[in-house]
Amino acid sequence: xxxxxxxxxxNKLSKILTMKSNYYKLSVLVVLFLFSCKNEVQNTxxxxxxxxxxxxxxxxxxxxxKGEDANxxxxxxxxxxxxxxxxxxxxxxxxxxxxxxxxxxxxAPTNAAFNKLPKGTVETLVKPENKxxxxxxxxxxxxxxxYPMKQLxxxxxxxxxxxxxxxxxxxxxxxxxxxxxxxxxxxxxxKVSNGWIHVIEDVLVPxxx
Amino acid sequence: MNTxxxxxxxxxITTFFLISCGPPTSKKNSNSKGAIAGNAAxxxxxxxxxxxxxxxxxxxxxxxxxxxxxLPSGRLFRVIPVFSQDPEKGYGYSEETKPMLMTxxxxxxxxxSHHPDISQTQGSVDGRWVFINENNTPRIARISLKTFETxxxxxxxxxxxxxxxxxxxxxxxxxxxxxxFSVPFPQRDMSIKDMKGxxxxxxxxxxxxxxxxxxNIDFQIKMPGFNYDLSHPGRGKSHGWFFFSTxxxxxxxxxxxxxxxxxxxDFIAAINWKKIAEYVKNGGGKKVPARYTHNVWNDDTHNxxxxxxxxxxxxxxxxxxxxxxxxxxxxxxxxxxxxxxxEYIIGNGKLAAQMTIHxxxxxxxxxxxxxxxxxxxxxxxxxxxAVNYGTLDQPGLGPLHTEFDTRGNAYTTFFIxxxxxxxxxxDLKVIDRHKVYYSVGHLxxxxxxxxxxxxxxxxxxxxxxxxxxxxxxxxxCQSAQLFDISGEKMELLLDFPTIGEPHYAxxxxxxxxxxxxxKIYKLEDNKHPYGVKSEAExxxxxxxxxxxxxxxxxxxxxxxxxxxxxxxxxKVFFHVTNLEQDYDVPHGISMIGAQTSELLxxxxxxxxxxxxxxxxxxxxxxxxxxxxxxxxxxxGYVRVSPSNSNIKIxxxxxxxxxGEDDL
Numbered sequence: 001x002x003x004x005x006x007x008x009x010x011n012k013l014s015k016i017l018t019m020k021s022n023y024y025k026l027s028v029l030v031v032l033f034l035f036s037c038k039n040e041v042q043n044t045x046x047x048x049x050x051x052x053x054x055x056x057x058x059x060x061x062x063x064x065x066k067g068e069d070a071n072x073x074x075x076x077x078x079x080x081x082x083x084x085x086x087x088x089x090x091x092x093x094x095x096x097x098x099x100x101x102x103x104x105x106x107x108a109p110t111n112a113a114f115n116k117l118p119k120g121t122v123e124t125l126v127k128p129e130n131k132x133x134x135x136x137x138x139x140x141x142x143x144x145x146x147y148p149m150k151q152l153x154x155x156x157x158x159x160x161x162x163x164x165x166x167x168x169x170x171x172x173x174x175x176x177x178x179x180x181x182x183x184x185x186x187x188x189x190x191k192v193s194n195g196w197i198h199v200i201e202d203v204l205v206p207x208x209x
Numbered sequence: 210m211n212t213x214x215x216x217x218x219x220x221x222i223t224t225f226f227l228i229s230c231g232p233p234t235s236k237k238n239s240n241s242k243g244a245i246a247g248n249a250a251x252x253x254x255x256x257x258x259x260x261x262x263x264x265x266x267x268x269x270x271x272x273x274x275x276x277x278x279x280l281p282s283g284r285l286f287r288v289i290p291v292f293s294q295d296p297e298k299g300y301g302y303s304e305e306t307k308p309m310l311m312t313x314x315x316x317x318x319x320x321x322s323h324h325p326d327i328s329q330t331q332g333s334v335d336g337r338w339v340f341i342n343e344n345n346t347p348r349i350a351r352i353s354l355k356t357f358e359t360x361x362x363x364x365x366x367x368x369x370x371x372x373x374x375x376x377x378x379x380x381x382x383x384x385x386x387x388x389x390f391s392v393p394f395p396q397r398d399m400s401i402k403d404m405k406g407x408x409x410x411x412x413x414x415x416x417x418x419x420x421x422x423x424x425n426i427d428f429q430i431k432m433p434g435f436n437y438d439l440s441h442p443g444r445g446k447s448h449g450w451f452f453f454s455t456x457x458x459x460x461x462x463x464x465x466x467x468x469x470x471x472x473x474x475d476f477i478a479a480i481n482w483k484k485i486a487e488y489v490k491n492g493g494g495k496k497v498p499a500r501y502t503h504n505v506w507n508d509d510t511h512n513x514x515x516x517x518x519x520x521x522x523x524x525x526x527x528x529x530x531x532x533x534x535x536x537x538x539x540x541x542x543x544x545x546x547x548x549x550x551x552e553y554i555i556g557n558g559k560l561a562a563q564m565t566i567h568x569x570x571x572x573x574x575x576x577x578x579x580x581x582x583x584x585x586x587x588x589x590x591x592x593x594x595a596v597n598y599g600t601l602d603q604p605g606l607g608p609l610h611t612e613f614d615t616r617g618n619a620y621t622t623f624f625i626x627x628x629x630x631x632x633x634x635x636d637l638k639v640i641d642r643h644k645v646y647y648s649v650g651h652l653x654x655x656x657x658x659x660x661x662x663x664x665x666x667x668x669x670x671x672x673x674x675x676x677x678x679x680x681x682x683x684x685x686c687q688s689a690q691l692f693d694i695s696g697e698k699m700e701l702l703l704d705f706p707t708i709g710e711p712h713y714a715x716x717x718x719x720x721x722x723x724x725x726x727x728k729i730y731k732l733e734d735n736k737h738p739y740g741v742k743s744e745a746e747x748x749x750x751x752x753x754x755x756x757x758x759x760x761x762x763x764x765x766x767x768x769x770x771x772x773x774x775x776x777x778x779x780k781v782f783f784h785v786t787n788l789e790q791d792y793d794v795p796h797g798i799s800m801i802g803a804q805t806s807e808l809l810x811x812x813x814x815x816x817x818x819x820x821x822x823x824x825x826x827x828x829x830x831x832x833x834x835x836x837x838x839x840x841x842x843x844x845g846y847v848r849v850s851p852s853n854s855n856i857k858i859x860x861x862x863x864x865x866x867x868g869e870d871d872l
Binding site for chain 2 (some may be wrong): 014056064065067068069071100101102103144145146151193194195
């Protein structure tokens with residue numbers, strides 16, 4: 001699977017290098033780490049027959065048992081208000097990372113949040129050629145840590161920033177009407193088996209550098 | 210002695226004869242390739258991510274544990290700690306599990322496990338529990354096949370060398386124990402040479418509660434002082450009877466390898482347990498003083514308790530006429546096996562040149578006709594010809610154990626000639642024989658001790674490994690071998706290494722267990738007295754010299770993680786609750802200098818270890834199980850002050866007292 005990732009990144013290497021961004025280098029490391037359960041499907045084709053070898057599914061294929069809490073991906077997929085987010089996650093191929101032991105805190109934009117973006121943005125981002133860019137945006141919504149609401153309030157009080165999987169930092173603020181992260185308000189919080197989901201009303205588009 | 214020399218001579222001659230037929234050889238290249246058919250690899254290959262079709266619970270023998278393997282792959286999935294401490298899981302080290310290893314002799318940290326047997330319903334293995342006996346300090350354990358944890362261990366009084374155990378009846382009414390070494394009953398100070406007629410052999414029948422699985426000794430039969438070696442229940446038509454092999458009917462007490470082999474025939478004891486249970490139910494038997502522990506695990510409180518029992522109900526054979534008989538069986542029978550129909554009772558005389566096959570139908574008729582040949586200590590001995598169905602002559606050397614398929618065939622292991630022999634029970638004809646590598650003891654066919662064997666695979670468990678694997682110094686792992694027995698000929702598929710001694714095993718189709726296994730312990734059901742359900746409840750409490758830490762763990766921190774006010778000379782209890790509710794996310798904890806244990810704690814569980822700090826300083830603790838991306842960050846500190854320090858207990862997480870930092 002690492003071979004796949006390396007191949008994947010060899011193709012993108014020039015782009016990344018030309019950007020000369022430390023953030024990008026960091027994000028590559030994070031991706032390598034988070035992607036360690038990447039799906040790999042091996043197809044062997046010859047002239048006479050098409051034989052599909054055993055399909056090694058990633059961790060996102062593991063079903064939750066009776067009495068267990070659902071994980072981030074399972075919760076997101078169960079709620080219609082996150083259908084755009086789920087579509088984007090699938091397009092970026094990061095499903096397996098969202099079910100990982102983590103711990104992870106995901107700031108999950110609603111469908112309405114995505115609709116606030118300029119027209120055509122989502123449609124463009126989900127195209128295969130924009131996979132890296134989309135992945136980068138999504139990773140800007142994921143903190144590799146456990147941040148329940150109580151902890152976020154504490155971060156705000158102590159002025160600590162959240163380090164995101166994109167390699168960027170988000171500011172947490174306590175305002176009169178609630179807690180804001182990256183300038184957008186947290187509407188609701190859900191405890192999941194591998195961390196927390198905080199619902200937000202804007203997409204956290206990372207700055208380019 | 211003359212007879213002995215003659216029989217030894219015969220033995221040696223037979224050995225030469227049989228060995229010339231097809232000896233196991235240590236010339237590896239010549240035998241291993243020949244023994245393996247071309248597609249054996251395909252038959253045992255379980256692709257990555259796929260599951261095995263069967264569970265095999267293989268005794269760890271002198272390790273005292275029970276190991277879980279998959280068939281046909283032979284992969285080891287788990288070692289279930291039963292009679293020995295297990296540092297991997299903290300079993301027998303944590304405060305909660307220590308009572309599981311208490312006995313009337315005190316805390317026994319290392320046992321000798323022997324014969325696992327799976328609970329049954331209507332003559333078929335049902336996957337509720339697996340029982341296993343401890344030989345050295347006689348005990349029977351019950352293991353849940355939902356949690357794969359030992360839930361109960363009961364000691365067997367008046368017993369020594371609990372070998373003919375722990376086999377279950379076909380509706381799990383009873384699980385039995387029998388003493389391999391006859392002993393004074395009750396124990397007393399007496400001369401060893403006065404053994405004959407003064408020792409007894411206890412056969413114990415433990416009733417099983419069908420809801421909870423709880424065992425209790427319903428009655429003990431005070432049998433003559435022979436050695437009760439192995440046993441199996443009747444089934445189908447013989448349900449209600451239990452059969453125990455005996456040796457040392459000579460009642461010798463020294464150089465047993467010679468003196469216990471004088472008689473041409475020993476016995477299989479046939480016990481009508483239904484009759485005795487009825488007798489006991491109607492007030493029969495006598496309660497006598499005894500001391501034995503009964504250790505029970507409670508899944509709600511996450512704690513084991515050990516209770517010392519004070520008495521046991523004893524039945525004298527003479528008081529229940531018509532319930533116990535002896536069936537003469539050739540020379541020191543070891544295995545005592547009953548075929549799936551319940552008709553044939555097979556005695557494997559380990560020193561005999563033939564195997565003895567008794568008929569249950571003939572036995573009932575002989576009892577009716579009183580076809581007896583005297584008695585032993587008042588127990589009628591049935592005439593050999595009146596009970597014997599036939600003998601299998603010269604099948605191999607050193608027969609030990611027999612299991613069955615559903616097609617009327619028996620499979621018997623031969624220790625000395627290192628082979629498994631397949632033979633037809635009705636015809637008494639050998640069909641096939643296959644070498645094993647080397648010196649096989651037990652064999653196992655899934656459901657082998659039941660009316661319905663699941664007869665695709667056979668596992669031979671070997672006592673000697675020699676050159677089968679890469680050498681690892683003088684001690685090499687012991688070995689099991691997997692055979693495909695679906696065809697006419699047995700086919701050797703695989704060698705796989707085992708833990709300890711693979712003494713005996715029980716197997717079952719995976720779908721009878723896998724869907725019902727426990728994934729997590731529900732936090733809301735946690736009734737541990739020191740358990741907490743959230744970080745807000747975590748605290749540290751001093752009670753004199755004891756300090757109790759109510760701690761939680763979740764990815765990726767402990768709460769509290771900074772503790773001060775502990776002093777040299779304190780006894781610190783870490784009561785640690787894993788708050789996770791996610792499958793396969795245990796956390797571990799270890800404290801520098803802790804001499805009781807490190808712990809591995811399953812989601813929803815609370816477990817305790819103690820720490821008695823000896824040195825002043827600031828000492829770290831950390832998570833020992835790689836739980837998450839921030840596993841390395843999962844740690845904390847305890848400040849230890851001098852014993853005369855005035856520093857009060859304090860504890861924090863991220864600078865605040867847990868539960869008091871809500872903004």
